[in-house]
Amino acid sequence: MAEIDYNALPDADFRAMVREFVETEYPQDMRFLSRRIRMDEARPWWNKLVKKGWIAPNWPRELGGMALDPGKMVIYLEEMERHGVMRAADQGITQVGPILMKYGTDAQKDYFLERTRTGDIIWAQGYSEPNAGSDLANLQTSAVIEGDEFVINGMKIWTSFAQESTHIYLLVRTDREAKKQKGISFLLIESDLPGITIRPIRNIAGHEEFCQVFFDNVRVPRDRLVGKLNEGWTVAKALLGHERLNIGSPRRPQYALMRLEMLARAKGLMDDAGFVDRFVAIKLDLEDLASLYGRYVEQVKRGEPLGPDVSQLKIWAMEVWQQLTDLLVETGAEDGVIEGAHDVAGVELDFLAPFYYARPGTIYGGSSEVQRNILSKYVLELPS
């Protein structure tokens, strides 16, 4: 367990401490990957963080976390991003942990938290369903109470890395009569229960990143319910604001920009006024995104909650990221459509991986269209 009170350190010292650790311990060849990382690849780094006591920066110390205050948390994440540390399947740490701490029973906390921290339990998120898309509350998978058990039937989709998860946290409908967002409950279940079938889906990049998960009379004990029956929506919604802040970080587009700039210099395009105009327009879109992001970071550092306006950050970050990778592929011309990393003008570059990687950014975590609906309704207060 961590003995140091990190929050008592001056920011600069804390930053230096995190940086030093990441620089020496995080493998060079795993930095700034243009795809999501699989758990088996992430495992050695995960174990290092567990050993160091740093796997759960947001958890309290008695649960093996670092108990970082919002300001230190921002520094921790900034240093991870600076070195291109890829996010492992950390939903257990970022989502399930905080949810259990707030809504879980003592028994649930005792069983799940420590195993989640050490990585013995790996979570997949069972929220989305076919035909629901970003309309998350439109879910059909049902859980009917029979005696001491829930009996689950239905289907989840876009469940990232369900095939390598040990557990799924799941939104299910427990009251068909109630209005859309009522009547939903939050369950924690094992991924290998009888009646569960997991079918990976190959994405346009050729990776089996997400899955379809089928539930056919899957039985789980009633004590797997988190929070109150029919109030799962409240449980799931609690963390969405911070997700939009994380997704809105300028780091991933900044890395795409670095690659575009390398390519442009190698090809001598920095003398081409047409190219430079487009390049700088996007570069400034990104710099101004960093200013906007900085505002929200300051807000978090002051301990203020994030409002619905943070949706704009996700929209802009993802759109800038896509435009950058669009320009990268276009600038590559014929080279831009050759699969895999290859040599262009003396620079080793993969064009398509970042292009594919950026695609779903405007879809997951609530599509850009849905984020616009949120801004329209709650920030501009336009009528519905």
Place this chain on the structure above:
Amino acid sequence: MASEHAAMLKESVADFIARGMDIGRVRKLRGTPGEYDRAVWKQMADLGWLGIAVPEAYGGMGLGLAETAIVAEGLGRALAPEPYTACAVLAATILAEGDNEPLKADVLPRIAGGDLIPAVAWQEQAGATDGAHVALAATPFEGGYRLNGTKRYVVGAAGADAYIVAGKADSGLVLGYLDRNAAGVTQALEPLADGRHFGTLALDNALVPRERVIATGDAAAAALSRALDRARAVASAELYGVMSRALEMSVDYMKTRVQFGKPIGSFQALQHRAVNLYIQQQLASATLDDSLRVLDRDPEPRQRAAIASRLKARCSDAGVRIAREAIQIHGAIGFTDEYDAGLYLKRALVLAAWLGTATQHRRRYAALALQSED
């Protein structure tokens, strides 16, 4: 800047605008050679706004760009025609940066007091961004310089009392101070989209006596370049005021205007359009805050120029886009002269064009920020 200070200034600006800055006045003044109002200018002086950029030693407040920007944003929201950025910022900064102490002691307190309005005639070509590239001849003679040539795009010229003129001598740039009525100075006005005017100055052996020379050579170039970058930042704040008000008008209109039996703001196509404009306005706001913070720390000239360009590029684009789309959102009424949306578009157009367009500033930024990595 102390935040209470900023809050007080904000309040005083909002108050002032609510009291006397109605758009009816703007409409009345537009297109006339009396394009701005000396009485209003004097009130602005009494509130201390005109002295914000003037050092304390010369009767000003010696505050930063952040404070200046608060005033400019308010004036932008109200579409005030007074040439605050051109005269109280650009001109005052050039004078303050110069090395002519007696001239400063004479002129700067009167600028801060609102009794003297100087306009800056630095430009000869449309789209110029570099103040050092001037052709107007400054020929030295025993008592000073003789100026011959033409200056264009002088903002605030219509009611100015004096001109700061940039000329070229063999020894380099010369910044001279000329009275409006000095011999050899002829002014013409060109009407602008927003109802104000650019001045064109024809200088025919106009004499700048030695005691009216603001600065020469490298000092002159440095003064002009710093003042231009600071004026770009303040013009960006003005654009931010224009775009913010234009967006508010559009969103308000969307809530009340009914078509097909519903408020038009309930249509998703329009909602998303409004959100896109909101994001542009928010980016402008965040960029403005960050840029002013850095500029007020007085960075070295190259960084200063890059930041000013980044800011002016964002605010010019966002300002014109929001004001342009405000017309579309309002429909036919937005295209009428009697409705204010058009006035916001026209002011945005003028501010976006002045001191460098978005594209020019992106190129300038490229030249400053990309070459360093070669």
